[in-house]
Amino acid sequence: MRKPATELHAPEAAPPRADDLLGLARAAAARDPAAIRTLVTELGGAMLRSVRKVLGPHHPDVEDATQEAVLALLQALPSFRAECTVLHFASRIAVMTALGTRRRLRVRERFDEPDAPIDVASDESGASPFAEAVSNRRREMVLEVLDRMPEATAEALALHFVLGYTVDEIAALAGVSPNTVWSRLRLGKEALRRALANNAKLAELFRGRDT
Numbered sequence: 001m002r003k004p005a006t007e008l009h010a011p012e013a014a015p016p017r018a019d020d021l022l023g024l025a026r027a028a029a030a031r032d033p034a035a036i037r038t039l040v041t042e043l044g045g046a047m048l049r050s051v052r053k054v055l056g057p058h059h060p061d062v063e064d065a066t067q068e069a070v071l072a073l074l075q076a077l078p079s080f081r082a083e084c085t086v087l088h089f090a091s092r093i094a095v096m097t098a099l100g101t102r103r104r105l106r107v108r109e110r111f112d113e114p115d116a117p118i119d120v121a122s123d124e125s126g127a128s129p130f131a132e133a134v135s136n137r138r139r140e141m142v143l144e145v146l147d148r149m150p151e152a153t154a155e156a157l158a159l160h161f162v163l164g165y166t167v168d169e170i171a172a173l174a175g176v177s178p179n180t181v182w183s184r185l186r187l188g189k190e191a192l193r194r195a196l197a198n199n200a201k202l203a204e205l206f207r208g209r210d211t
Contacts, residue, residue, distance in 0.1 A: 021086035029077035039086075040070055046087060047073070047094040053162050054098035054143065061101055069097035084172040088165075092173045095158050096151075103147055145195050149188065156181055157188035 021042060027035035044066070051066045052059075073093045080089055143162070146154040155174065159165040167185070171178045 019082065019085045019087075022082055025077055025080060025086045028074065029080065036074065040074075043073070043087065043090045044070065047090050050091045050094035050163060051098045054095060054158065055101065061105070065098050065101045066094070068101075069094040072097055081175075083175060084169070088169060088173055091163060092155070092159065095163065096155060099146060099151075099154055099158060102143065145188075145191050149191060153184045153188050153191075156184035160185060 021039065024035050024039050024042070028039045047069050048062070048066045051062055051069060055062050055065060069090075073090050076089075076093060080086070143158070146158055149157070152174070156170055159170045159173065160167075165173070167178050167181045170181045174181065
């Protein structure tokens with residue numbers, strides 16, 4: 001039986017929610033000093049939390065990386081196309097800046113202290129101590145593998161595993177299709193599996209976690 005024409009089309013997506021910071025971001029992109037100060041105040045806390053998620057809450061470079069991320073955000077604002085919220089855009093820049101900091105530190109450690117531990121952010125969800133320990137260890141292992149990945153793959157994996165962004169949110173942030181994000185996540189997960197291949201106990205931490 002032929003379906004009515006109205007059933008042949010997918011329902012229209014709900015209109016995107018208004019971004020309260022968009023006007024402020026536009027003014028800041030035009031180099032309005034007051035808008036820049038207000039935008040930094042509005043986004044600074046979220047960007048700091050994103051950097052801490054990657055570097056760890058007590059890492060000595062957290063403040064410097066956050067300041068670097070804020071400067072990178074201000075430089076990127078003129079090219080912001082509002083395909084995602086300003087907050088998501090800022091968080092992405094914070095994550096990528098922190099990943100760059102990690103990579104630089106890894107290079108430095110090869111010559112200084114190759115066995116120095118990397119501080120890992122605590123779980124801010126209020127989970128049990130055991131769940132927090134598992135979450136911390138998972139995050140640490142993801143980030144260690146990210147240090148050796150291509151930037152685009154590392155970004156997708158960090159946004160998904162570290163900040164908990166969905167595939168659609170990552171696609172909007174990166175300006176690519178959801179299928180491309182799925183592909184990057186698949187490559188990243190394959191790299192994680194290879195890293196875990198010889199360690200059954202650590203592999204258990206990732207069991208059941210699907211994208």
